[in-house]
Amino acid sequence: MLTLSVRCQRVSHQLLASSSTSPLVQTRSYATQPKKGQIVKQASQGFKGKKTAPSGQMEPAKKDKKMMAFQPLPISQLSHPLFESDRPDTLTLQAFHPEMLTRIVESQALKFPHNDNDPFRIFGLPRNILVEFRLLSKPCSVIRSVTIDAINKLDAASEKNSKESRVVFTGPQGCGKSFLLLQALQYCNARDWLVLYIPRATNLVNSTTAHTYDMRTRTYLQPIFAYQTLQRFLKVNTPRLEQLHTQTEIEIERRPPVPPGTPLVELINIGLKDQGHAPTVLDAVLEEIGKQTIFPVLLAVDDFQALYCKSHYRDQHFSAIKPYHLSMPRLLLEYASGQKSFARGAVFGALSMSNTTFPLPVELREALSLEYDRPYGPYVKRQPELVEYAHGLESLAVPSSLSVSEAASVFEVWMKDRAVPSKPNDELFLAKYSEASGNARAFVWKGLLSSMS
Numbered sequence: 001m002l003t004l005s006v007r008c009q010r011v012s013h014q015l016l017a018s019s020s021t022s023p024l025v026q027t028r029s030y031a032t033q034p035k036k037g038q039i040v041k042q043a044s045q046g047f048k049g050k051k052t053a054p055s056g057q058m059e060p061a062k063k064d065k066k067m068m069a070f071q072p073l074p075i076s077q078l079s080h081p082l083f084e085s086d087r088p089d090t091l092t093l094q095a096f097h098p099e100m101l102t103r104i105v106e107s108q109a110l111k112f113p114h115n116d117n118d119p120f121r122i123f124g125l126p127r128n129i130l131v132e133f134r135l136l137s138k139p140c141s142v143i144r145s146v147t148i149d150a151i152n153k154l155d156a157a158s159e160k161n162s163k164e165s166r167v168v169f170t171g172p173q174g175c176g177k178s179f180l181l182l183q184a185l186q187y188c189n190a191r192d193w194l195v196l197y198i199p200r201a202t203n204l205v206n207s208t209t210a211h212t213y214d215m216r217t218r219t220y221l222q223p224i225f226a227y228q229t230l231q232r233f234l235k236v237n238t239p240r241l242e243q244l245h246t247q248t249e250i251e252i253e254r255r256p257p258v259p260p261g262t263p264l265v266e267l268i269n270i271g272l273k274d275q276g277h278a279p280t281v282l283d284a285v286l287e288e289i290g291k292q293t294i295f296p297v298l299l300a301v302d303d304f305q306a307l308y309c310k311s312h313y314r315d316q317h318f319s320a321i322k323p324y325h326l327s328m329p330r331l332l333l334e335y336a337s338g339q340k341s342f343a344r345g346a347v348f349g350a351l352s353m354s355n356t357t358f359p360l361p362v363e364l365r366e367a368l369s370l371e372y373d374r375p376y377g378p379y380v381k382r383q384p385e386l387v388e389y390a391h392g393l394e395s396l397a398v399p400s401s402l403s404v405s406e407a408a409s410v411f412e413v414w415m416k417d418r419a420v421p422s423k424p425n426d427e428l429f430l431a432k433y434s435e436a437s438g439n440a441r442a443f444v445w446k447g448l449l450s451s452m453s
Contacts, residue, residue, distance in 0.1 A: 091136070094108070094110055095111055096111060096190070097110075098187050098190045103145075106144065106145055106148065107144070108409060109140050109412070110140060110142075111139065113186075119195055123197040123199055123236070124199045126199050126200060126303075129178055136413070141183055142410055144176070144180075145399075150180060150184050150348075150396065151184070158191075158296045161341050162344075162346055163341045165347065166347045166393050167348050167393075167394045168348075168349045168350070168394065170370060171351075171400060172353060175400050175440060177352075177398050178302055184348055185298065191296075192295065193297065193345070194240055194241075194297045195236060195237065195297075196300070197300045197302075198229075201304060201332070203225070204323075204329050205311035205312060207311070211321075211326065213315075216253075219330060220313065222327050223278050224275065226328060233285075241263075241265050242264075244289065245264065246259075246260055248288075252281070255270075267281060268285060282331070286340070297342040299345070299348070300349070303355060305352065306323075309359070311326060324386075336393065337388060337392065361386065363386040367391060400438070402443065407433050407438065407443060410444065411433075414448050433447070
């Protein structure tokens with residue numbers, strides 16, 4: 001029995017040895033657990049496999065790259081003369097001066113002055129104009145016939161109450177309403193007016209700034225936007241504001257009242273020192289400059305229709321807040337409707353027909369005598385407050401297309417600035433002008449700059 005057990009043990013040892021060396025026998029191997037700190041790589045499941053890093057080296061982490069519009073290339077890659085970043089300045093234009101703006105300079109391009117206190121540099125610009133000015137070597141615009149019409153209205157408004165000069169630029173999408181408003185702003189600033197420019201009124205109602213409820217006025221204050229408006233208004237109009245003083249006593253919460261005869265610059269600095277006082281100070285400053293008759297005042301608002309649209313702000317019950325219950329839109333609506341006015345000056349606005357989030361409401365459309373874009377009838381609800389705020393507004397229609405001479409000036413500006421990708425000639429100009437049907441924005445973006453997108 002002992003010898004039999006010894007033989008069995010020998011046979012079992014031989015079978016184990018043969019199973020580990022014979023190719024016909026499969027053995028099961030289990031995955032070992034990764035060590036602490038070791039990165040386990042998995043094979044790619046796509047059509048293309050990943051490149052393996054050398055042994056002992058970790059694969060560097062890849063960063064997500066976001067494509068930015070019009071990102072400049074390094075100078076070493078700009079070998080072609082068309083894309084030279086350090087090209088000589090060949091765009092020579094006459095300066096935008098109020099004395100030059102007559103019928104003689106129609107269809108000519110003029111460059112805006114390059115100063116640190118220019119209104120559009122301080123207040124900002126609409127997005128489409130901002131991108132164009134960044135592409136061009138210097139900001140400029142073409143003087144159109146409607147530009148002279150708007151300037152004539154400003155000259156007449158300089159001696160009238162702003163109730164008689166409440167103008168809204170109307171027209172189809174991309175016809176040049178924002179550029180016309182910018183030209184009016186530059187003209188008034190050069191004429192020594194007090195100017196206040198709101199380039200993107202949608203930011204007043206799209207819930208991008210904080211708001212707090214004020215029990216005293218029963219409105220929702222927007223202190224951050226009021227603070228920024230005061231800061232920009234002071235920087236643009238400092239030489240003129242230093243000559244003005246308050247005419248009445250101004251009461252501000254949690255501080256002594258401001259006595260009459262206080263310089264307006266000191267009143268503005270009160271709102272700049274405490275952001276909570278900014279809405280009250282801004283309202284008081286506009287009332288004070290509305291009483292004086294030394295300087296005319298221009299209030300220019302782009303995206304004007306947003307002041308009459310439903311806001312994105314919500315109260316504590318998550319109910320939509322009306323635009324006239326917000327402090328900044330309500331202040332602008334009071335001057336646009338004539339409830340408040342300037343002794344000398346005007347209120348200009350420009351509609352944005354491309355903004356589908358804040359479309360043109362029926363109350364403003366009927367006040368401006370514009371055609372309906374959808375079926376409307378007497379049974380469609382109108383808000384009486386918006387009808388009152390839109391009452392008395394005057395429409396100034398901007399032509400839907402550029403004239404041939406105006407389009408030629410635009411083409412010449414982009415050609416001299418070497419922004420046209422192909423060789424400029426008459427055939428190219430007429431082809432792009434016909435494709436855009438004369439529309440100003442389509443002529444530039446879909447025509448001249450279409451191959452740069």
